[in-house]
Amino acid sequence: MNIQTQPRLLQSYVCGQWRTGSRDGKPLLNAATGEVVALIDASGFAHAETLDYGRSKGGPALRALTTHQRALMLKEIGLKLLDMKEDFYAESLWTGATRADGWVDIEGGIGTLLTMASKARRELPNVHVIPDGPVEKLSQDDSFSAQHILSPMEGVAIHINAFNFPVWGMLEKIAPNLIAGMPAIVKPASQTAYLTELMVRRIIDMDILPEGALQLVAGSAGDLLDHVTCQDVVTFTGSAETGRRLRTSPAIIENSVRFTMEADSLNASILGSDAGPGSEEFDLFIREIQREMTSKAGQKCTAIRRAILPAQHVDAAIAALSERLGKTVTGDPADKQTRMGPLASLDQREEVRDRIAELQRSARIVLGDPDEVQVGSGDTKRGAFVNPVVMLAEDPAQAAAHDVEAFGPVVTLMPYESNEQAVSLARQGKGSLVASVFTNSNEVAHDLVLGIASYHGRVMIGNRKSAKSSTGHGSPLAPLIHGGPGRAGGGEELGGMRAVKHYMQRSAIQGPPELLTAVTGIWSDGADAQQGQHPFRKPVSELRLGDQIVTPAREVTQEDVEHFAHFTGDTFYAHMDSEAAKANPFFDDRVAHGYLIASFAAGLFVDPDPGPVLANYGVDNLRFLIPVYFGDTLQVRLTCKEINPRENAEHAEVRWDCRVTNQKDEVVAQYDVLTMVAKEWP
Numbered sequence: 001m002n003i004q005t006q007p008r009l010l011q012s013y014v015c016g017q018w019r020t021g022s023r024d025g026k027p028l029l030n031a032a033t034g035e036v037v038a039l040i041d042a043s044g045f046a047h048a049e050t051l052d053y054g055r056s057k058g059g060p061a062l063r064a065l066t067t068h069q070r071a072l073m074l075k076e077i078g079l080k081l082l083d084m085k086e087d088f089y090a091e092s093l094w095t096g097a098t099r100a101d102g103w104v105d106i107e108g109g110i111g112t113l114l115t116m117a118s119k120a121r122r123e124l125p126n127v128h129v130i131p132d133g134p135v136e137k138l139s140q141d142d143s144f145s146a147q148h149i150l151s152p153m154e155g156v157a158i159h160i161n162a163f164n165f166p167v168w169g170m171l172e173k174i175a176p177n178l179i180a181g182m183p184a185i186v187k188p189a190s191q192t193a194y195l196t197e198l199m200v201r202r203i204i205d206m207d208i209l210p211e212g213a214l215q216l217v218a219g220s221a222g223d224l225l226d227h228v229t230c231q232d233v234v235t236f237t238g239s240a241e242t243g244r245r246l247r248t249s250p251a252i253i254e255n256s257v258r259f260t261m262e263a264d265s266l267n268a269s270i271l272g273s274d275a276g277p278g279s280e281e282f283d284l285f286i287r288e289i290q291r292e293m294t295s296k297a298g299q300k301c302t303a304i305r306r307a308i309l310p311a312q313h314v315d316a317a318i319a320a321l322s323e324r325l326g327k328t329v330t331g332d333p334a335d336k337q338t339r340m341g342p343l344a345s346l347d348q349r350e351e352v353r354d355r356i357a358e359l360q361r362s363a364r365i366v367l368g369d370p371d372e373v374q375v376g377s378g379d380t381k382r383g384a385f386v387n388p389v390v391m392l393a394e395d396p397a398q399a400a401a402h403d404v405e406a407f408g409p410v411v412t413l414m415p416y417e418s419n420e421q422a423v424s425l426a427r428q429g430k431g432s433l434v435a436s437v438f439t440n441s442n443e444v445a446h447d448l449v450l451g452i453a454s455y456h457g458r459v460m461i462g463n464r465k466s467a468k469s470s471t472g473h474g475s476p477l478a479p480l481i482h483g484g485p486g487r488a489g490g491g492e493e494l495g496g497m498r499a500v501k502h503y504m505q506r507s508a509i510q511g512p513p514e515l516l517t518a519v520t521g522i523w524s525d526g527a528d529a530q531q532g533q534h535p536f537r538k539p540v541s542e543l544r545l546g547d548q549i550v551t552p553a554r555e556v557t558q559e560d561v562e563h564f565a566h567f568t569g570d571t572f573y574a575h576m577d578s579e580a581a582k583a584n585p586f587f588d589d590r591v592a593h594g595y596l597i598a599s600f601a602a603g604l605f606v607d608p609d610p611g612p613v614l615a616n617y618g619v620d621n622l623r624f625l626i627p628v629y630f631g632d633t634l635q636v637r638l639t640c641k642e643i644n645p646r647e648n649a650e651h652a653e654v655r656w657d658c659r660v661t662n663q664k665d666e667v668v669a670q671y672d673v674l675t676m677v678a679k680e681w682p
């Protein structure tokens with residue numbers, strides 16, 4: 001039981017200080033009990049200064065760090081937040097969230113932060129500027145090339161968030177911008193801002209982030225968006241109407257400010273025509289609808305609003321939903337028996353009731369009464385409770401549910417007769433964050449998923465095999481895109497390291513290779529190279545980009561190829577049977593194995609003695625470009641291409657450009673050799 005004695009006056013963290021607004025705070029109420037839990041006001045701030053503070057203080061400090069250093073800060077913050085999670089759960093109850101709902105927000109949010117921090121260290125180089133794609137050769141003689149790079153935007157990332165995920169909404173957005181090297185200003189929705197404020201307070205107290213990297217506006221945004229410039233990025237989650245207004249605000253238009261929007265989304269779940277009552281897929285479909293209606297009381301941007309199902313299964317679906325929803329106890333989230341908490345506020349309940357009335361113009365209620373509330377616990381007058389409502393649109397093409405979002409535990413059933421009709425109904429949502437398809441048929445999965453993919457940011461297929469492992473319809477995951485076209489806002493968040501790149505500018509850098517290397521930290525053909533001591537003798541402290549070895553040549557004989565074939569068991573005809581090889585359109589005769597070429601290359605370029613090269617952990621982009629025949633000779637040129645020191649470790653990842661040529665100086669194989677090299681070697 002959580003007892004709040006004194007409502008807290010929320011503060012904003014701007015320009016390095018916790019500050020209160022200039023007016024009396026507006027009361028924020030516990031969603032279940034109606035008690036005042038906090039007071040909020042952010043008036044009187046001059047946000048030109050807030051933005052400037054982020055740009056001038058947080059930005060340079062973050063950009064002075066490398067990608068991995070920034071990711072490690074987030075890891076440390078995430079682990080500390082996990083240790084204090086119970087404090088967040090206590091306030092999460094005030095929002096109307098049950099423990100299970102709070103888990104999605106709090107531990108889901110912290111988990112997202114930690115996943116992004118870990119992926120950044122695995123997938124991004126440890127650099128200030130991230131290379132994007134390969135070097136593009138623009139001249140025959142290697143005197144002019146190009147490379148795309150990503151550099152951090154030099155403004156601030158302003159995140160305007162919705163009330164339903166006060167923690168996850170902040171963390172999933174600040175993780176990418178902080179990894180990118182950009183400071184953030186978070187503006188949570190007022191209704192649940194106390195929880196965001198508590199977490200920001202804890203993060204600031206940790207003293208891990210550089211000053212100015214994270215600011216908070218707890219209260220209305222004021223003039224925050226009036227001062228944005230071309231280097232700032234704005235993200236928005238909330239209603240489509242507010243989103244449209246903000247997206248077209250003058251400074252955003254004037255300065256072409258990047259604006260990512262995630263708004264109302266009328267997500268669909270489709271039951272495949274193969275999956276009738278009694279099948280596991282039917283049960284999974286029903287369970288998912290119930291879960292999406294009741295988790296966060298349906299206040300999820302990804303919740304199922306439209307359930308599209310074969311017409312002959314409508315009655316069975318209503319009966320199954322009635323049984324499942326009948327067991328869902330609505331009540332005070334502090335009560336352990338409660339499975340579904342209240343909506344975030346009484347205003348939200350009025351809003352949901354109004355939307356249901358709109359939906360009723362083209363659909364009828366088959367389960368639940370929006371005006372009658374039955375609860376297991378809690379005050380039905382002061383608490384924003386509402387029971388689940390299931391509607392049926394008998395003429396589904398005309399259903400208002402394709403246009404109207406009731407942001408609560410409400411779903412509309414839409415019967416269909418053919419796969420084409422199911423696809424067409426899903427697309428009537430005009431672009432959604434997510435859809436799910438429950439089927440155990442290859443054809444149904446193929447037809448439905450490809451039919452709707454271009455209208456959705458994510459499509460989840462569910463069947464009996466994935467029933468236990470599936471992460472579900474409603475869960476955005478850090479490695480996967482979250483966002484959708486059209487009505488869903490047209491934005492894209494998460495998606496692993498894609499998210500980081502939204503906060504960086506991609507530039508194509510063209511020039512002579514040696515100057516490109518100086519800019520990008522990647523050696524390429526045509527750039528300066530130096531030969532001398534074998535580069536495998538050099539620790540990272542001595543190794544330089546362009547350190548190179550050109551090996552002596554080695555002949556490839558028939559005996560070599562036959563020995564390799566029998567030794568490895570790879571007796572593929574192209575290496576063993578002259579006639580069969582000649583019949584192959586790519587070969588004139590028997591050829592050497594590609595892996596024999598790579599093995600001989602290693603035999604040519606390695607320095608065998610113990611030294612700073614610790615291990616070979618793979619190759620990238622391996623291509624065998626032309627055949628090697630018996631009697632050909634191979635020679636290797638190995639050049640130090642990229643050096644990536646690991647933070648908190650005694651080694652760097654070093655990438656070597658490996659080019660294998662024949663006696664005619666034709667490139668027969670090309671690849672990157674990946675090694676770990678000690679930073680120092682005695």
Ligand code: NDP
Pocket residue numbers: 160161162163164187188189190191219220221222237238239240241242243246262263264265300301302348351405406407
């Ligand atoms: P709003 O669109 O009103 O608010 C979203 C965010 O925008 C809040 O942080 C809000 O701040 C802020 N905001 C509002 N006006 C401005 C402004 N002029 N300048 C800057 N920021 C502004 O959505 P609500 O949270 O009130 O929810 C309303 C409806 O939106 C819901 O009923 C639901 O239908 C939909 N919604 C959809 C979501 C989705 O992800 N699909 C998520 C949440 C809501 P403040 O709270 O201080 O006003």
